[in-house]
Amino acid sequence: MSQQNDNGKEKSSVIDVDYGKQRMIHVGSTLIAYEGLKNYEDAFNKHVKIDDQNRSIPLLNTMYQNFKNDWKGDAKVVMIRSQLGMPIAVFTGNDVSIHKSDMKNSTQFVIDGHRLFVYRADYTVYPIASLK
Secondary structure (H helix, E strand, O other): OOOEOOOOOEOOOOEEEEEOOEEEEEOOOOEEEEOOOOOOOOOOOOOOOEOOOOOOOHHHHHHHHHHHHHHOOEEEEEEEEOOOOOEEEEEEEEEEEEEEOOOOOEEEEEEOOEEEEEEOOEEEEEEHHHEO
Protein backbone atom coordinates (compact mmCIF):
# COMPACT_ATOMS: atom_id res chain seq x y z
CA MET A 1 0.00 0.00 0.00
CA SER A 2 2.85 2.42 0.61
CA GLN A 3 3.97 4.31 -2.45
CA GLN A 4 7.44 5.35 -3.57
CA ASN A 5 8.62 7.77 -6.21
CA ASP A 6 11.16 6.86 -8.92
CA ASN A 7 14.05 7.46 -6.47
CA GLY A 8 12.61 5.03 -3.91
CA LYS A 9 11.50 7.77 -1.48
CA GLU A 10 8.16 7.44 0.29
CA LYS A 11 5.54 9.73 -1.23
CA SER A 12 2.64 8.82 1.02
CA SER A 13 2.09 8.52 4.77
CA VAL A 14 0.93 4.90 4.44
CA ILE A 15 3.46 2.43 5.82
CA ASP A 16 3.58 -1.35 5.53
CA VAL A 17 4.78 -3.15 8.66
CA ASP A 18 5.82 -6.74 7.96
CA TYR A 19 6.20 -9.12 10.90
CA GLY A 20 6.59 -12.85 10.42
CA LYS A 21 4.26 -13.80 7.57
CA GLN A 22 1.84 -10.98 8.37
CA ARG A 23 1.53 -7.41 7.08
CA MET A 24 -0.04 -4.49 8.90
CA ILE A 25 -0.92 -1.29 7.03
CA HIS A 26 -0.74 1.90 9.10
CA VAL A 27 -1.45 5.56 8.36
CA GLY A 28 -2.07 8.78 10.21
CA SER A 29 -1.48 8.18 13.90
CA THR A 30 1.54 7.76 16.13
CA LEU A 31 3.34 4.42 15.93
CA ILE A 32 6.36 3.26 17.93
CA ALA A 33 8.13 -0.07 17.58
CA TYR A 34 10.76 -1.47 19.91
CA GLU A 35 12.17 -4.70 21.25
CA GLY A 36 14.40 -5.25 24.26
CA LEU A 37 13.62 -1.85 25.82
CA LYS A 38 11.63 -1.02 28.96
CA ASN A 39 8.87 1.61 28.62
CA TYR A 40 8.96 3.71 31.81
CA GLU A 41 5.80 5.73 31.03
CA ASP A 42 3.67 4.09 33.72
CA ALA A 43 6.13 4.87 36.52
CA PHE A 44 7.69 8.10 35.21
CA ASN A 45 7.25 11.20 37.36
CA LYS A 46 5.19 13.68 35.30
CA HIS A 47 7.24 16.64 36.63
CA VAL A 48 10.61 17.17 34.98
CA LYS A 49 13.10 19.71 36.30
CA ILE A 50 15.95 20.85 34.07
CA ASP A 51 19.12 21.85 35.94
CA ASP A 52 21.73 23.04 33.49
CA GLN A 53 23.81 26.13 34.25
CA ASN A 54 26.43 25.63 31.53
CA ARG A 55 27.03 28.50 29.13
CA SER A 56 27.75 27.57 25.55
CA ILE A 57 28.51 29.01 22.17
CA PRO A 58 25.50 27.79 20.13
CA LEU A 59 27.30 27.05 16.84
CA LEU A 60 30.20 25.19 18.47
CA ASN A 61 27.85 23.41 20.85
CA THR A 62 25.68 22.26 17.92
CA MET A 63 28.72 20.96 16.02
CA TYR A 64 30.03 19.18 19.12
CA GLN A 65 26.65 17.60 19.96
CA ASN A 66 26.11 16.39 16.36
CA PHE A 67 29.60 14.88 16.18
CA LYS A 68 29.18 13.23 19.57
CA ASN A 69 25.78 11.77 18.56
CA ASP A 70 27.29 10.22 15.42
CA TRP A 71 30.19 8.57 17.25
CA LYS A 72 29.03 7.85 20.79
CA GLY A 73 25.64 8.28 22.39
CA ASP A 74 25.06 9.86 25.77
CA ALA A 75 22.96 8.93 28.80
CA LYS A 76 19.50 10.28 27.91
CA VAL A 77 15.79 9.97 28.55
CA VAL A 78 13.50 9.83 25.49
CA MET A 79 9.90 10.92 26.13
CA ILE A 80 7.48 10.16 23.29
CA ARG A 81 4.09 11.86 23.01
CA SER A 82 1.16 11.34 20.68
CA GLN A 83 0.33 14.08 18.20
CA LEU A 84 -2.17 15.33 20.81
CA GLY A 85 0.65 15.76 23.34
CA MET A 86 -0.22 12.79 25.57
CA PRO A 87 2.84 10.89 26.88
CA ILE A 88 2.82 7.34 25.51
CA ALA A 89 6.33 6.04 26.17
CA VAL A 90 9.51 6.87 28.08
CA PHE A 91 12.83 5.12 27.46
CA THR A 92 16.21 5.66 29.09
CA GLY A 93 19.70 4.45 28.36
CA ASN A 94 23.37 5.10 28.96
CA ASP A 95 24.20 5.13 25.24
CA VAL A 96 21.44 6.91 23.28
CA SER A 97 21.86 8.25 19.74
CA ILE A 98 19.33 9.76 17.32
CA HIS A 99 19.26 9.07 13.59
CA LYS A 100 17.13 10.35 10.74
CA SER A 101 15.10 7.84 8.80
CA ASP A 102 14.52 7.49 5.08
CA MET A 103 10.82 7.17 5.90
CA LYS A 104 8.85 10.42 6.00
CA ASN A 105 7.75 11.63 9.49
CA SER A 106 9.91 9.13 11.36
CA THR A 107 13.01 9.02 13.56
CA GLN A 108 15.21 6.14 14.68
CA PHE A 109 16.93 5.90 18.05
CA VAL A 110 19.56 3.45 19.23
CA ILE A 111 19.29 2.95 23.00
CA ASP A 112 21.98 0.75 24.55
CA GLY A 113 22.20 -1.23 21.31
CA HIS A 114 18.42 -1.61 20.85
CA ARG A 115 16.53 0.12 18.05
CA LEU A 116 13.48 2.31 18.63
CA PHE A 117 11.41 3.44 15.64
CA VAL A 118 9.09 6.46 16.08
CA TYR A 119 6.54 7.48 13.44
CA ARG A 120 4.37 10.62 13.54
CA ALA A 121 5.05 11.45 17.18
CA ASP A 122 6.36 14.34 19.23
CA TYR A 123 9.41 13.54 21.32
CA THR A 124 11.82 15.27 23.66
CA VAL A 125 15.27 13.97 24.55
CA TYR A 126 16.70 15.01 27.92
CA PRO A 127 20.30 14.47 29.05
CA ILE A 128 20.07 12.39 32.23
CA ALA A 129 22.62 14.70 33.87
CA SER A 130 20.16 17.63 33.63
CA LEU A 131 17.28 15.82 35.40
CA LYS A 132 16.77 15.68 39.16
